[in-house]
Every structure is written in C-alpha cells, then in structure tokens.
Amino acid sequence: WEKLNDLLNFHRLQYGDDLRLVRDGETLPPGTAKDWRKQMQQGATLILNHVHELDPRLATLATQLRYELGHRVQINLYCTPQEQQGFDCHYDTHEVLVLQLDGEKEWFILPATETFPINATRTPHELPPDESPYLKVVLKPGDGLYVPRGHWHYAVPVGERPSLHLTIGVSTY
Numbered sequence: 001w002e003k004l005n006d007l008l009n010f011h012r013l014q015y016g017d018d019l020r021l022v023r024d025g026e027t028l029p030p031g032t033a034k035d036w037r038k039q040m041q042q043g044a045t046l047i048l049n050h051v052h053e054l055d056p057r058l059a060t061l062a063t064q065l066r067y068e069l070g071h072r073v074q075i076n077l078y079c080t081p082q083e084q085q086g087f088d089c090h091y092d093t094h095e096v097l098v099l100q101l102d103g104e105k106e107w108f109i110l111p112a113t114e115t116f117p118i119n120a121t122r123t124p125h126e127l128p129p130d131e132s133p134y135l136k137v138v139l140k141p142g143d144g145l146y147v148p149r150g151h152w153h154y155a156v157p158v159g160e161r162p163s164l165h166l167t168i169g170v171s172t173y
Contacts, residue, residue, distance in 0.1 A: 001102065004079065004164065007054055020047050025088035040079070045086030048077040051166070058166075065168065072171040080105070080155075080163045089128040089154040093117050095170040096147040100139035103163035105155045109135040112150035128152040139165070 013019040021028040021036055023044040040046055048054070052062040052075040062073045080086050082103070091112065098107070110133050114121065129152060138158060139145055147153050149172065157163035 003055065004077065007048060011054055018049055021045065022047060022086045040081055043081055043084040045084065046079040051075050051077040069170055074169045076167045078165050078167060080157050082157045082160060082162050085154060085156045087154060089152050091117065091150050091152045092169065093119050093122065093149060095149050095172055097168040098139065098145040098147065099166040099168065100141055100143045101164040101166060102141050103157055103161040104138055104140050104159045105157050105163040105165060106136065106138045107145055107153060107155045108133040109147060110152040114150055117150045
C-alpha cells in the first residue's frame with residue numbers, strides 16, 4: 001500500500017495510458033476520474049498499467065521473466081474495493097499470471113471459446129461459455145494463479161479488505 005501511495009502521489013500518471021478506473025465492467029471517462037478517491041469509495045477498481053516502468057523491483061521481475069520466457073511481459077496493478085467486481089467475465093489474448101499482494105480475491109475461470117485468440121480475431125459481442133467455472137479459487141497474499149490465454153475469467157474481492165494484485169501479461173505468438 002505504501003508503494004501504491006508513492007506511485008499515485010509522486011508520479012505524473014496520464015489517465016487512460018497509465019491509470020484508469022473501471023466500475024461495473026466499464027472504464028470511467030477522464031472527467032469522472034479526476035476524483036479517483038471518491039470513485040473508488042463508490043466501487044471503482046484502480047488500474048495502474050505498465051507499473052513495471054515505475055518500480056525498479058517490478059522492472060527487474062519483468063526483465064527476468066522476459067529473459068526466461070522469451071516473450072514480452074507487462075505488469076499491471078489492480079486495486080479493487082471489497083466485494084466489488086471491476087471487470088465482467090472476459091478473456092485475454094495474452095497469458096496471465098496473477099500475484100495477490102493484499103486482501104483476498106475469488107477467481108472464477110471458465111473454458112476458452114476460441115483456441116489461442118489474438119486481438120484481430122476478437123469481436124465486440126462475444127459471450128462467455130454457458131457453463132459453470134471449472135475453477136473457483138480464493139487467492140490470499142502471496143498466492144499466484146495462471147490463467148491461460150483465451151480462458152474466460154472474472155474475480156471478486158472477498159473479506160473486509162480491498163484487494164491489491166499484480167497481473168503479469170505474457171504476450172506469446
């Protein structure tokens with residue numbers, strides 16, 4: 001939390017590129033984001049994109065992962081108020097590694113509807129599979145989770161604390 005406060009207070013973060021707020025599955029427009037504290041109190045998730053470019057320890061982690069995996073790596077930070085869901089059920093076109101830093105978050109993972117999707121194959125009206133999640137897991141501080149590219153997922157903080165986690169995206173070919 002201390003590092004997050006440092007990033008928010010001592011860095012010039014551009015809304016949309018570096019920082020954004022999401023509530024009920026929608027990114028809030030820049031005008032409403034000016035009062036981000038109020039938006040978070042009303043349930044918005046705070047997202048810091050490319051946080052590895054702002055923190056030397058995360059830069060080292062991203063560099064080491066890129067070296068080991070041979071693919072581009074990006075690290076984003078998510079701060080979600082308790083019992084709020086930032087994103088609707090969705091899938092990513094990159095591999096996802098989740099590292100839970102604080103609070104607890106329950107993750108729901110559903111099967112892929114397309115094998116190895118890429119941005120060019122996405123359509124705006126895709127729907128998740130009409131079945132139950134094959135994995136439901138609560139991540140606690142220090143836990144990690146791998147979500148394969150194309151697998152639908154969503155997460156909700158549980159307990160009395162907000163959730164703070166890192167998402168490491170690995171862009172594969």
